[in-house]
Amino acid sequence: MVMDKTFDPQAIEPGLYQAWEEAGAFKAGFRGPAAKPFTIMIPPPNVTGSLHIGHALNNTLQDILIRFERMRGRDALWQPGMDHAGIATQLVVERQLNQQQTSRIALGREAFVSRVWEWKAESGGTIAGQLRRLGASCDWSRERFTMDEGLSRAVLRVFVTLYKQGLIYRDKRLVNWDPVLRTAVSDLEVFPIEVEGRLWHLRYPIEGEADRFITVATTRPETMLGDTGVAVHPEDERYRDLIGKFVVLPLVGRRIPIVGDEHADPEKGSGAVKITPAHDFNDWEVGKRHGLDVIDVMTDEARLNDSVPEKYRGHDRYDARSMIVRDMDALGLLEKIETIRHAVPHDEKSKTVELEPRLTDQWWVKADVLARDAIAAVEDGRATFVPKQWDNTYFQWMRNIQPWCISRQLWWGHQIPAWYGPDGTVFVEESEDAAQAGATAHYGKAVELRRDSDVLDTWFSSALWPFSTLGWPDETPELQRYYPTDVLVTGFDIIFFWVARMMMMGLHFTGKAPFSRIYIHGLIRDEKGQKMSKTKGNVVDPLALIDQYGADALRFTLAAHVAQGRDMRLSIARVEGYRNFATKLWNAARFAEMNGAARPEGWQPRGLAHALNRWIVHETQGATRRVTAELEALRFNEAAGALYQFVWGTLCDWYVELAKPLLQDDGPAKAETQATLSWAIDQVLALLHPFMPFITEKLWADLAGSPRGLLIAGAWPVPDPALDDPAAAEELGWLTQAISDIRAVRAEMGVPAAAKLALQVFEAGPVTRSRLEAHREALLRLARLETVTLGDGAPPKGAVQIVAGEALLVLPLAGVIDIAKERARLDKDRAKAESEIAKIDAKLGNADFVARAPEEVIEEQKERRAQAEETRARLAAALERLANV
Structure with a gap:
């Protein structure tokens, strides 16, 4: 069969993927029981999600590794699955219900959860299908979901075990509260947004001292109704005589003390701050230090509750704010109003809801205890970060870790396995029957129990992913064979959310770090270095790129530019360039086919007569060593760069061109060159396969003289020192x-x-x-x-x-x-390059410019300088050549 003139990704990619799946090539165990395992756990994408460019990068890198190790004979398991994404998923379904003029409250818990399961069944396969389009060779037969039966059992076992070990407890503490979803939100999911606001300066009367006031400044006047103190710095001469005295809280009439505390900054505002322990994290700590009362003045919907004067009750926090400011002004207690810009905490998901610090009963994990082993595992090398600089980020957070709030006031998620007796005694067990038995023993009779309505933080179940997906808590054969895993590939943004928590849970419940290496990649930015966002309109859709250029071109682009420790820039031109690289490979393969490139079965390039053929064999072995070493070190860009240079330059531009006369010969030179070219292209296809699986698989099939199986199941090239030929290389x-x-x-x-x-x-x-x-x-x-x-x-x-x-x-x-004219042209161009370098140096030497310019602008200037420097050096070399002409 004659090869097509061009490679059409859209026409061949679906069929190739289907062929891989039907052959069982993705399945664990494909290489047989004697093969050494190699395991990667996919960071489970949200069931709400679709493939974005970050997913494309992350999963391309995982697929490169899994295909590489599979070809090296490893028993490769790439474990796929989805995360139930508690808050995000509930938010999606609640919005759907709102459009239908109903709500989860109207449906009730059981019906609402059923509705979410229906939605999951409809949309849950979206991203899995998109990953298939990318070429991801996951073991789809093992696909898991964080709320399927097996993982739910693991969650119950972990919660109950930690509770009985004293590492999970219930406590009333301040949390970030979402008043729309009416749930606690993780500190890590708080998104600060800088907005224009107001700073109200309020005057509080000093008890027993007529016409004397202390002024406090606040951005949230509505919380003043819950004030239980005023703090001043103990060294502030203005207020030292007031420490220990009281103010009378306006609008309420409550006596509250003035305390000396270093939290009050004499340089900010008036130097005096109102203390509302139930509605501010800093105030909570001040209140604890001074034994201040804690008065919660808001409902779970951020309306003022019955702890405030009657006229404000039931009002939304913003309406109450306006009322309070008007009333303070009417009393002559509003000193002034400033316009300021300040950061206001919002929920990360919608970025529209202003979060409220709120005092609630929640379930907590003693994360500092679990963190000890997780810190030690990185310190002693049981788990290593790549690049190593992320060690410091991990250590800094882990060594200062706070209690982990694991309860959420949602209906979608793993419901907490805690039941309450008539007097509030809690019974934590894996089943209601076990809790009932415990309660009967405790009370001496059967009693009615009420289950805790909260669900667990999504990251609680995700933290168990590396071992729960393998059948834990049972000692399954899969758990014994594939755990601990080898490499985790993830972004830096979830080191705290996910990586650290997997380390803590994995070590605590299995005694082993869940992965030996943690590869952290950066962000993908646009071609100007700016962060992608919908508001900027610079988001790149990976599926659109696959439609236009094919999956291979996108994959190679991502791999070629993902340098360790740096964000990468993505431009359409780069993807187009690597599509051209695929075309170059295709044309080289067509040239080989048209020139009869083939070799007898078992042929090896030994004893070759022609230096050209010995040279390409030597260079192919060098490329194999380089690519192998770079992939082992997780330097994806270096491996891709080595392949690009070898395939485009050495093989296509040099060997193919130099071999043309030999291929026209009718003697033994032709047969030797045909066999060598066939061998070299096959080696290239194998080396490129992890990066560009579709085109390489297609060419592997098209160039075979006889059926030889799928390339995905082929062997990774292994250099033979006997084939090295330094003389031919020289x-x-x-x-x-x-x-x-x-x-x-x-x-x-x-x-x-x-x-x-x-x-x-x-x-x-x-x-x-x-x-x-x-x-x-x-x-x-x-x-x-x-x-x-x-x-x-x-x-x-x-x-x-x-x-x-x-x-x-x-x-x-x-x-x-015209030598004189050419010398003048070169000199002019060199002067232009030198002028460009001088301008850039002036900018980069300007401290004010460097301080104010965005990071991407600084990086762009540095890149422009490097290009100008390269141009100047090239022109200088050309002028030097002409010096004696």
Whole structure:
């Protein structure tokens, strides 16, 4: 069958993916029981989600690793699955209900949860289908969901165990509260938004001192009704005599003390601050230090409750704010109002709801206790971050970790396994029957129990992902074989949410770190270095790129630019460029097919007669070593870069071009070159397969002389030292460098493309003479030369000299170009490059510019300087060549 002229990704990708699945190539155990396991756990995407560019990067890197290790003979398990995403999913379904003029309250808990399950069944497969389009070779037969039966059992076991170990407890503490969803929100999910606001300066009367006031400034006047103190700095001379006295809280009439506390900053505002322990995290700590009362003045919907004067009860917090400001003004107690900009906490999901610090009963984990082993595991190398700089981020958070609030006031999620007796005694068990038995024993009779209505934080079940997906708490064969896992690939933004919590839970319940290496990648930014966002309109849709350029081009782009420790920039031009790379590979394969490239079964490139063929074998082995080492070190961009340079440059631009005369020969040279070309392309297809699985699989099938199975199930190339040939590498390296240098001179000096130069070679020893004789035709053809001759004596004037090993390559240019005019052009261009460098240096040397400019602008200036520096160096070299002409 003759290959198509072009590669059509849309036409062949679905069929290839189906062939892989039908062959069972993605399944754990595919390599047999003797194979050493290699496990990756997918960061489970939200069931609400669809594939975005961050998912595309993350899953491309995982797929590269899993395909690489599978080809190396490992028993590869890439465990897929979805996260139930408690708050996000409930929010989606509640919005649907609102559009239908109903609500979860109207439905009731059981019916609402059923409705969410229905929605999950409809939309849950969306992102899985999109991952298939990307080429993700997950073991879909093992797909899990954080609320399926097995994982739910693991959640129950962990909660009950930690509770009975004293590591889970219930306590009344301040939390960030979402008054729309009416649930606690993790501190890590708080999104501060800078807004224009007001700072109200309120005057509180000093008890027993007529006409004396202390002024406090607040952005939230509605909370003043819950004030239980005023704090001043103990060293503030203005207020030292007031410490220990009382103010009378306006509008309420309550006596509240004035306390000395370093929380009050004499340099800010009036230096005095109102203390509302139930509605501010800092105030909570001040209140604890001074034994202040705690008065909660809001409902779960952020309306004022019955703890405030009657006229304010039931009012929304913002309406109450306006009422209180008006009333304070009427009493002459509003000193002034300032306009300020300040950060206001919002919920991360919608970024529209202002969160409220609220005092509630919640379930907590003693995270500091669990963190000890998790810290030690990274300190002693049982788990390592790549790049290592993320160690410090991890340690800083873990060593200062706060109690983890794990309860959410939602209906969608794992309901907390706690039941309350008539007197409030709590019974925590894995089942209601067990709780009932405990209660009967406690009370001496059967009693009615009430189950806790809260559900667990989504990250609680996600923290168990590496072992719960393998069947824990049972000692399953899968758990024994595939745990602990090998590499976790994830973004830095969930180190605290997920990575740290998996480390804590994995070590506590299995005694082993859940993964040995944690690869942290950066963000994908747009081509200007800006963070992608819908409001900026610069979000890149990976599915649109796959539609236009194919999955392989997108995957290679992502891998080629994901440098360790840095964010990456993504432009459509780059994806298009790697689509062209795929085309280059396709054309090389077509050339091989059209020239009869094939080899007998079992043929190996040993004892080759031609240096050119020995050279490509040597270079292929070098590329194999480089790509293998870079993938082992998780340097994806270096591996992709090595492949790109080898395939485009060494194989396509050099070997294919140099091999054309041999392929026209009718003797043994032709057969040897056909076999070598066939072998080299097969090696390339194997090396490229983890990065570009579709085109490589297609070419593997099209170029086979006989059926040889799927490439995904093939073997990773292993270099054979016996095939290394440094002599051939040196000889062909000399040739390709000479041609490259001559081409560079032609380009730099503006030599017309049609002009053929007469090359003279001076000081040529036996080695150079031998090479000239062997490769004269290649030099003439590829360097566009008229003649190649040996020169005697001194090189002629009006010629450019190139050092090539022991010899000088001399190109006479007099009469071909106007040397004076060319020198002037080069000098002008160099001056332009130097001017550009000076301008950029002035900017980067300006401390004010560096302080104010966005990070992406600074990075762009540095890149422009590097490009200008490269241009200047190239022009300087060209001028130096002309110096003696």
